[in-house]
Amino acid sequence: MHHSWTAHAVGPAPSATASPDGPRPAVLLRDEFTARAAVRSARLLATALGVYELELNGSVVGDHVLAPGWTSYRHRHRYQTFDVTALVREGRNAWGAHLADGWYRGLLGFNGGTRDIYGERTGLVAELRVEYADGSADTFTTDDGWQWSPGPVLSSGLYEGEVYDARIEQTRFSEAGFDNSAWQPVEVVQFDTTVLFPADSPPVRRTDHVRPVAVTTSPTGRTVLDFGQNLVGRLRVRVRGEAGRTVTLRHAEVLQDGDLCTRPLRHATATDRYTLRGDPAGEQWEPRFTFHGFRYADVEGWPGDLDPADVTAVVIHSDLRRTGWFSCSDPSLNRLHENVVWGMRGNTVDVPTDCPQRDERLGWTGDVQVFAPTATFLYDVHDFLRSWLRDLAADQSTDERGVPPVFSPDIPVIIPVPIPPGNPPMAGWCDAAVIVPWVLYERYGDTEVLRAQYPSMRAWVDAVDRIAGPGRVWGEGFQFGDWLDPSAPADDPGRAMTSAGLVATAYYAHSARLLADAAEVLDEKKDAARYHALSDAVRHAFRDRFHAGGGRLTEETQTAYALALRFRLLEDGTERAAAGRRLADLVAEGGHRIGTGFLGTPQVCDAMTDTGHVDTAYRLLTQRACPSWLYQVDMGATTVWERWDSMLPDRDVNPGEMTSFNHYALGAVADWMHRTVAGLAAAGPGYRRLLIRPRPGGGLTWARAEHDSPYGRIETGWRITGGTLLVDLLVPPDVTALVDLPGMEDVEVGPGRHSFHTPFPAYTP
Numbered sequence: 001m002h003h004s005w006t007a008h009a010v011g012p013a014p015s016a017t018a019s020p021d022g023p024r025p026a027v028l029l030r031d032e033f034t035a036r037a038a039v040r041s042a043r044l045l046a047t048a049l050g051v052y053e054l055e056l057n058g059s060v061v062g063d064h065v066l067a068p069g070w071t072s073y074r075h076r077h078r079y080q081t082f083d084v085t086a087l088v089r090e091g092r093n094a095w096g097a098h099l100a101d102g103w104y105r106g107l108l109g110f111n112g113g114t115r116d117i118y119g120e121r122t123g124l125v126a127e128l129r130v131e132y133a134d135g136s137a138d139t140f141t142t143d144d145g146w147q148w149s150p151g152p153v154l155s156s157g158l159y160e161g162e163v164y165d166a167r168i169e170q171t172r173f174s175e176a177g178f179d180n181s182a183w184q185p186v187e188v189v190q191f192d193t194t195v196l197f198p199a200d201s202p203p204v205r206r207t208d209h210v211r212p213v214a215v216t217t218s219p220t221g222r223t224v225l226d227f228g229q230n231l232v233g234r235l236r237v238r239v240r241g242e243a244g245r246t247v248t249l250r251h252a253e254v255l256q257d258g259d260l261c262t263r264p265l266r267h268a269t270a271t272d273r274y275t276l277r278g279d280p281a282g283e284q285w286e287p288r289f290t291f292h293g294f295r296y297a298d299v300e301g302w303p304g305d306l307d308p309a310d311v312t313a314v315v316i317h318s319d320l321r322r323t324g325w326f327s328c329s330d331p332s333l334n335r336l337h338e339n340v341v342w343g344m345r346g347n348t349v350d351v352p353t354d355c356p357q358r359d360e361r362l363g364w365t366g367d368v369q370v371f372a373p374t375a376t377f378l379y380d381v382h383d384f385l386r387s388w389l390r391d392l393a394a395d396q397s398t399d400e401r402g403v404p405p406v407f408s409p410d411i412p413v414i415i416p417v418p419i420p421p422g423n424p425p426m427a428g429w430c431d432a433a434v435i436v437p438w439v440l441y442e443r444y445g446d447t448e449v450l451r452a453q454y455p456s457m458r459a460w461v462d463a464v465d466r467i468a469g470p471g472r473v474w475g476e477g478f479q480f481g482d483w484l485d486p487s488a489p490a491d492d493p494g495r496a497m498t499s500a501g502l503v504a505t506a507y508y509a510h511s512a513r514l515l516a517d518a519a520e521v522l523d524e525k526k527d528a529a530r531y532h533a534l535s536d537a538v539r540h541a542f543r544d545r546f547h548a549g550g551g552r553l554t555e556e557t558q559t560a561y562a563l564a565l566r567f568r569l570l571e572d573g574t575e576r577a578a579a580g581r582r583l584a585d586l587v588a589e590g591g592h593r594i595g596t597g598f599l600g601t602p603q604v605c606d607a608m609t610d611t612g613h614v615d616t617a618y619r620l621l622t623q624r625a626c627p628s629w630l631y632q633v634d635m636g637a638t639t640v641w642e643r644w645d646s647m648l649p650d651r652d653v654n655p656g657e658m659t660s661f662n663h664y665a666l667g668a669v670a671d672w673m674h675r676t677v678a679g680l681a682a683a684g685p686g687y688r689r690l691l692i693r694p695r696p697g698g699g700l701t702w703a704r705a706e707h708d709s710p711y712g713r714i715e716t717g718w719r720i721t722g723g724t725l726l727v728d729l730l731v732p733p734d735v736t737a738l739v740d741l742p743g744m745e746d747v748e749v750g751p752g753r754h755s756f757h758t759p760f761p762a763y764t765p
Helices: 331-346 365-378 382-396 432-444 447-471 500-521 525-546 558-566 573-589 601-610 614-621 629-634 665-677
Strands: 009-011 027-035 039-049 051-056 077-083 091-100 123-132 137-141 147-150 153-157 161-165 187-189 196-198 204-210 214-217 223-239 246-252 271-275 283-285 292-300 311-318 324-328 547-549 680-682 689-692 702-709 712-721 724-731 736-739 747-749 752-759
Touching: 009 027, 027 123, 027 137, 039 051, 039 091, 091 123, 091 153, 204 223, 223 246, 223 271, 223 331, 292 311, 311 331, 324 331, 324 665, 331 365, 331 629, 331 665, 365 382, 365 432, 365 601, 365 665, 382 432, 382 447, 432 447, 432 500, 447 500, 447 525, 500 525, 500 558, 525 547, 525 558, 558 573, 558 601, 573 601, 573 614, 601 614, 601 665, 614 665, 665 680, 665 702, 680 702, 689 724, 724 736, 736 752, 747 752
Parallel strands: 077 196, 161 271, 689 736
Antiparallel strands: 009 123, 009 187, 027 091, 027 147, 039 077, 039 123, 051 091, 123 137, 153 161, 204 311, 214 223, 223 283, 223 292, 223 311, 246 271, 246 292, 324 702, 680 689, 702 712, 712 724, 724 752, 736 747
């Protein structure tokens, strides 16, 4: 329901925070009001042009971080609702806020970035409705009666970090009777409240605390803390020292020769500074309006010896509910899986991002397109991704061709690769508009998300249909394609072994077919027929251009075969078998090392499994030479890297521009681990039907997975003892499971616990 706002956006005079080049200060805002009778209930609605933290009568309201979060503000601007009944009292009250730039007008993007993307002024918008015991009510709002003051945050930026001077704190500013004689009246900031909508995604919260595992002195004499885990958040320090002393905290994901390696952060300085007020009892501080991606921090200016107990890493991300778990007999694969989980946590700070540390942190569509199946298993991302899809559709609607942006929220930035101006159609990236809604339907059984996104899905497929023309093959001009193919040179991440035309045309056929399937679900019969016909036409065009006959393709690459098999571009059984053999041969010829980039990697193990080469898929998964998943694990990775060799075998950091140590895209293999290694897969929307089809291999003696589905907890596990495969299964209520085990007839079972055993003599771990 649309709330009718009476509040105005209010903020400081423009001159107060006008620094155009560097990060700007945060400000304080306040006002007082009188509750004229006993209070029965009080509800506070708030948002900001910027990021805010509210206080009421000296207490922080709620536990949200970086509220209101980041949406495509021009179309959709989120507000939060808090029950503050316990904080409002009869008589005089005060409320106030900290207000900073955040995503709204802070620095975003590449090559030094861009400021003021959404506006040049910050502002707070808040309404407090107080209902009294006698049934009457009052509404208090932000208006021109509020006041503002500079605060202790001298500057704050998401990339830059936060500078805080505790000597100028105003600790009781949100309490009634505070001396505000030095404060100035706010100005009303122009703001269209019709774009406001109630929060539709879990807020960012503090979700974890990580202690340092080591404190060392670097070769250059710096104090370096190692938290043992690449994570996203900020540091909380407890410190005691003289007033005026400044403690500086710098952050990085990796070390180079014992010191912080900050080069991969590009222009993000990721530095926090705290100036002590000199409290003899000690003082505690955590930045409010920034976050960093880091495993290591170096500390300068600390008074006396640093006790590691005085520094804690506070992990922040959207407060998603964990729903999926995996484990097996190989500790390296368990670490890989844990790296995928941590990578997802770090890249869900309100938006599904590519990376959380450098001057980027954008909602790249390609990354979430390949990772969505994994994400839906590990966490309940239904509302999180549905909200992001609404932004994607809103951004897409501004393109008269119907082309979605390559990241959403869409911002005007110069991308540091030779991408043409405008909003170029990008295969595999723009296809997120079709694929992500379909994944949400498959995993959550949600037809409403399909209905809501259907115009966006159709607009993209229609756009490609126009671009490709009657030939049905497309991909001319710059394409990201099979991005970061391991053969790509450090300075040219888009140069792949698989042509852009093959990749783009394969995705075209795939998205057209998914759109047709969605049309069937939504009972759009004419569309279903039309897009099935289109998908068939594109498949025939793909065969004409890229099929050399007998299941062989004109491009002998792992990605080409993986996409052709997974996107059903080779239908004939004999051709599929031949293509599967060729893919397995290519993987073997490559020494079972990775030969795929962003788009091929999520498909390659499944393509081999589908065609009977599961052993080759396991050899690829368990390979330890570079490039491979376990190479990263052996190099000490605690998240999944952007490049297969973000760190080189000699422990030097890759010299390329794109060298993040926390990117989840290549972690999309976890979905195969859940479905094939553990054997837990959805066979109907929302896991209403299950396919329990474990395929043991890779020297594993056991594996298990659990998933909290819309119907309840699913558990499956297997172990091999004495030439027998033993499988245990828990099926939730109202669900049926097809159990497909090697050497056994398929069997269908209903809710409850089940056990199976079948001879498995071929296997000698």
